[in-house]
Amino acid sequence: MKTIEVPALARVEGEGGLFIGMKDGKAVEIRLDIYEPPRFFEGFLIDRYLQEVPDITARICGICPVAYQMSSVRALEAALGIEVTPEIYTLRRLMYCGEFIESHALHIYLLQAPDLLEVPSALDLAAIAPEVVKTALRMKKAGNELLKAIGGRSVHPVNACVGGFYRWPDARLVKATLPELEWGLEAAKETVKWAVMLPYPDLKINYEFVAIHHPIEYGVMNGDVWSSKGSKLEVTDYETRYIEEHVQHSNALHSHTKEGGNYLVGPLARLNLNHEQLLPAAQKALKDSKIKLPITNPYKSLIARAFELVNFYEEAIQLVKAYAPNGPAHLKLALKAGEGCGMSEAPRGLLYHRYKIDEKGRVKFAKITPPTAQNLPRIEEDLLALVPQLVKMDQEQATLTAEHLVRSYDPCISCATHFLKLKMEEVE
């Protein structure tokens, strides 16, 4: 096998390339090149009023805008020292269910399944298995419709604000999503049965998994940062252990633990750390599948997404049935200077925000750590672990297998490249 070079990765969000330099059958260099230009989102939050933040940060990603909204509103609420009501919190979780459903259905069927079924793209998959793709689009639509009912539109919803929601969504619109969610739950159970049968490449990695953990609910917004190595931190202590730094070949920062190790965020980390908090239908799907946890094969993150699909359809159904708007849709804000951080689990992993605001509620500092930046060094290390297998393959197969590994992470390169500081220097 020669050097593997994929100048532009397909079926990932954003612009990145892959390079595995080989010499005498050994990898001498592995790089996930992130050349998508930095997008400076943190920079243009400066001096904005805090209520603009959720709608601006939502624009970082078209797939996980709710994650950006939720991490930002929670951080800003922490800065103001306010806690939303249980009704508001529950509606936020329901909105998050919509995001998980649409994102996971897309990734499972249209981004990763073509690799496992050995077709070049979702269009080719639609040609040979139209019913599979139709099911995927219907499942995805159920999530988008939920987002629309709560947030006013299916992509980049606009109803979330610091303190709650601008208004309670119309109960009739929310309840109208129920039949498709109930259909989707059954489709998700079938997705699990299908997912466990797929032919995954063999790879076992000794990961450090990191995810939000909550003792009662499946970790999405509330809870602490748990690591499979035993670290348990409150959100306010996240930066004491998880550190970002710049690397030469990437416009995205890379994260590592303070001990210097790489770690994994995302569906595998969540499922492995939080499977006891899955709802009953997801628990049953997990038990019936006979899958043993922890799953340590990155390609099998598709299976973790399938279990989560069952879980979030199930939770959405429960919350839609119980939805009865009560009390104020948002809390009145008493502005004061402060600092706060907030976390939530985007479909592709932990998303951390920290802000400082002044007494008028204007942002003076912003830090956003997206999941893909945390996973980038991990992906490079996984590729290194894959090399002994790659060298036994022909060039085309080796390239596809390496690309597939990257895609199994569902990396969102666009999300990961918005936080570089622009440094301009005079040169002779």
Added chain:
Amino acid sequence: MYVMNILVLGIGQSLRGDDAAGLEAVRLWQEKFPETAVGARVETSELPGLVLLDLLEGMEAAVIVDAIQSKAPAGTVMRLGSEELASFMPETGFTHGWGIAETLQLGHSLYQGLASCRAILIGIVGGQFDLGAGFSPEVEKALPKAAEMIESEIRKLI
């Protein structure tokens, strides 16, 4: 509402300069031609991706308005018919952000009903797609023309 189900869809990111031209052209059309606009289903979307297929469901005609990149000068307004849209080769690498042409291609391969929807695109050639709101002078000037083209398309349909 008209006898025919007509969708007018403005697409674009409001914080990416001329990319917002589709959103603004549709808004301007609604403002200038309220009597026509009231009979159509009007939607705007920042980044519809595959949601485009949901928006087209049950529609018999669609006028999609979006900013485009082209060798033509910024501010040029183009009309692309169904056949021209279908002839685009899928080339996007970002499956999270499916382009209009490949999404329509996927839709046509899956849903027979979509074949009866006459979709046309009014494309406004953008000059700058930098972060932040605001149009280039060329696109700003072209927006009324784009609004009139939307009106003309709807007039052909009703």
